[in-house]
Amino acid sequence: MNSPDTQNMELIHKIQNIKQQLGTSVVIPAHHYMPPEVVAISDFIGDSYKLAVLASKTDAEYIILCGVRFMAESAAILARAGTEHPQTVLTPDPVSGCPMADMIDAIQFKLLITMLQKKLQKAIIPVTYMNSYADVKALTGEYNGSICTSSNAEAIVRHFIEQDKPVFFTPDRNLGLNTAHKLGIPDRKVFIIDKTGTIQGEGNPTEGLLFIWDGFCHVHKNFTLHDIKRVREQYPGIQIIVHPECDPEVVQAADASGSTEGMYAKLKNAPGGSVWAVGTEINFVKRAATEFTDKTIIPLKESLCFNMARINLEKVLASLESILNHKAVPDNPLKFKLSVDASVKSLAEKALRTMIDLTGKSQ
Numbered sequence: 001m002n003s004p005d006t007q008n009m010e011l012i013h014k015i016q017n018i019k020q021q022l023g024t025s026v027v028i029p030a031h032h033y034m035p036p037e038v039v040a041i042s043d044f045i046g047d048s049y050k051l052a053v054l055a056s057k058t059d060a061e062y063i064i065l066c067g068v069r070f071m072a073e074s075a076a077i078l079a080r081a082g083t084e085h086p087q088t089v090l091t092p093d094p095v096s097g098c099p100m101a102d103m104i105d106a107i108q109f110k111l112l113i114t115m116l117q118k119k120l121q122k123a124i125i126p127v128t129y130m131n132s133y134a135d136v137k138a139l140t141g142e143y144n145g146s147i148c149t150s151s152n153a154e155a156i157v158r159h160f161i162e163q164d165k166p167v168f169f170t171p172d173r174n175l176g177l178n179t180a181h182k183l184g185i186p187d188r189k190v191f192i193i194d195k196t197g198t199i200q201g202e203g204n205p206t207e208g209l210l211f212i213w214d215g216f217c218h219v220h221k222n223f224t225l226h227d228i229k230r231v232r233e234q235y236p237g238i239q240i241i242v243h244p245e246c247d248p249e250v251v252q253a254a255d256a257s258g259s260t261e262g263m264y265a266k267l268k269n270a271p272g273g274s275v276w277a278v279g280t281e282i283n284f285v286k287r288a289a290t291e292f293t294d295k296t297i298i299p300l301k302e303s304l305c306f307n308m309a310r311i312n313l314e315k316v317l318a319s320l321e322s323i324l325n326h327k328a329v330p331d332n333p334l335k336f337k338l339s340v341d342a343s344v345k346s347l348a349e350k351a352l353r354t355m356i357d358l359t360g361k362s363q
């Protein structure tokens with residue numbers, strides 16, 4: 001039996017071979033949390049938003065998005081439609097979901113926003129994290145809201161509350177609370193909406209500025225104050241950086257927090273010889289440690305996103321082979337085509353464009 005390394009080399013060789021045959025008609029973007037062998041066969045890496053934007057700007061007819069389903073959906077939202085050079089998005093594993101995105105659906109979203117508008121007697125603006133499904137993004141557009149990423153949540157929320165427009169923030173509680181903290185919004189103006197739809201908080205909801213849905217990412221909730229204490233004792237002088245999906249007390253006890261792209265840049269530009277513990281998905285931390293060898297980079301704790309880990313070389317190869325077969329005989333199915341309904345695409349794109357307009361960030 002071949003060793004995993006030999007098997008990977010064989011798969012990588014087959015993938016490169018098909019990629020060469022397909023040329024620029026296919027592009028393979030990979031999220032930062034992909035394992036190294038998938039990163040090795042990708043054309044570029046990034047966070048979900050960057051991948052969707054960059055893929056849509058390529059000439060590729062087929063985009064094989066190596067990430068979880070909401071990321072492939074985001075690529076499909078921004079992909080070229082119509083008859084001239086349309087783009088088709090494939091996900092190597094249609095079952096690769098995201099438990100956080102699963103924590104709110106379109107029906108709950110609509111019920112909650114209606115309930116809040118009634119209670120507040122005024123319009124409430126939805127701000128929806130990228131880590132959500134296309135129908136929730138579309139409702140965000142329908143209610144004149146905006147998508148946000150972990151790097152621009154602060155700017156987007158600030159924009160609306162400065163206009164005295166209360167914000168309904170979904171789906172991540174921690175990103176919402178950490179954003180409120182960064183903006184200095186008083187606790188009495190911040191409320192959590194729990195799974196039963198109950199508004200929880202100290203103040204009077206009619207004076208509230210930020211209403212946060214109670215979702216979470218298990219990968220980032222995994223980090224604790226105990227982890228921070230442990231690494232500080234083990235490595236005196238260590239610097240700790242964590243993702244804002246971590247609990248607020250963890251973010252506040254760390255030395256810095258940042259989006260995946262932000263952490264990548266910070267670690268890259270850190271002085272040689274510096275020592276870092278990183279609180280985010282383990283594949284990202286391992287890759288940063290391999291790439292930035294002039295620093296010592298360790299995980300704050302090993303925390304794996306098992307949905308991301310569903311994407312592997314075998315599945316990417318199957319997607320590529322399906323493109324070849326589909327080109328030869330159009331009835332042959334693509335593995336696995338991800339489509340977003342035209343009306344969902346247009347409203348979700350509207351919410352994404354609002355984010356771009358508000359931040360001037362096109363990728």
Ligand code: SF4
Nearest residue numbers: 098099100217219305
């Ligand atoms: S790391 Fe968290 S938010 Fe990202 S895909 Fe995995 S479960 Fe979802």
